[in-house]
Amino acid sequence: MTRVLGVGAHPDDLEWYAGGTIGKFAREGAEIIFLICTDGDKGSYDPQTDSAQLAAQRRIEQGNAAKEFGVSEIIFLGYADGELQPTLGLRKQLALIYRKYQPDLLLAFDPWKRYELHPDHLAAGRAAVDARIAAKMPLFYPDAREQGLAAWAIGELWLFNADAPNHFIDVSATMEMQRHALEQHRSQTTVWDQAARAFIENQARENGRAIGMDYAEAFRRIVIEGALVVAQGT
Numbered sequence: 001m002t003r004v005l006g007v008g009a010h011p012d013d014l015e016w017y018a019g020g021t022i023g024k025f026a027r028e029g030a031e032i033i034f035l036i037c038t039d040g041d042k043g044s045y046d047p048q049t050d051s052a053q054l055a056a057q058r059r060i061e062q063g064n065a066a067k068e069f070g071v072s073e074i075i076f077l078g079y080a081d082g083e084l085q086p087t088l089g090l091r092k093q094l095a096l097i098y099r100k101y102q103p104d105l106l107l108a109f110d111p112w113k114r115y116e117l118h119p120d121h122l123a124a125g126r127a128a129v130d131a132r133i134a135a136k137m138p139l140f141y142p143d144a145r146e147q148g149l150a151a152w153a154i155g156e157l158w159l160f161n162a163d164a165p166n167h168f169i170d171v172s173a174t175m176e177m178q179r180h181a182l183e184q185h186r187s188q189t190t191v192w193d194q195a196a197r198a199f200i201e202n203q204a205r206e207n208g209r210a211i212g213m214d215y216a217e218a219f220r221r222i223v224i225e226g227a228l229v230v231a232q233g234t
């Protein structure tokens with residue numbers, strides 16, 4: 001069984017950028033784990049919003065959305081929304097999570113996306129990609145090795161919000177699932193409205209054209225093969 005780890009910056013990123021594909025993985029029987037770096041406490045246009053309350057609400061919403069895909073576990077790192085940095089500390093946190101959960105496939109933001117305006121998206125992508133090497137090289141974090149977190153090499157990365165996509169997934173059958181998941185993020189109704197629905201649909205239609213399908217999601221897929229994917233269990 002394939003184990004997929006999705007790393008998002010905010011609650012709703014994974015559904016927004018890769019929800020149709022996550023739905024497809026779910027239908028194919030993959031085990032899916034979500035990791036959300038920030039608590040989303042700035043995600044409101046209403047200046048009266050209580051940030052702590054919003055963060056608590058968004059955690060619940062993320063749980064409800066993940067249920068739509070049968071996600072087995074959600075890991076919340078709880079960084080402040082808008083302040084995520086690709087630090088060595090975050091890299092270590094992610095690398096140890098890779099070692100613990102041993103995913104076959106990583107879904108993450110493309111850190112090379114040109115003109116991406118949200119710094120958290122770039123930071124989450126940067127840290128998620130960089131943590132792969134640290135997870136697979138056994139001399140990183142010897143303290144963790146003593147705790148049984150042996151090196152783990154993720155063989156495949158699918159980067160969403162991709163700058164130069166090379167992999168398209170037909171999501172015609174799972175867009176509905178994506179929509180249901182996104183609708184669970186009720187605090188985001190100011191952004192999650194008719195226009196947002198149309199945006200996602202148009203984007204998927206455009207991507208679909210690339211592969212002759214009605215709707216698709218686009219990724220930069222990186223497969224690491226052969227000698228470079230050693231290190232399991234070392």
Ligand SMILES: [Zn+2]
Nearest residue numbers: 009010013121
């Ligand atoms: Zn986001």
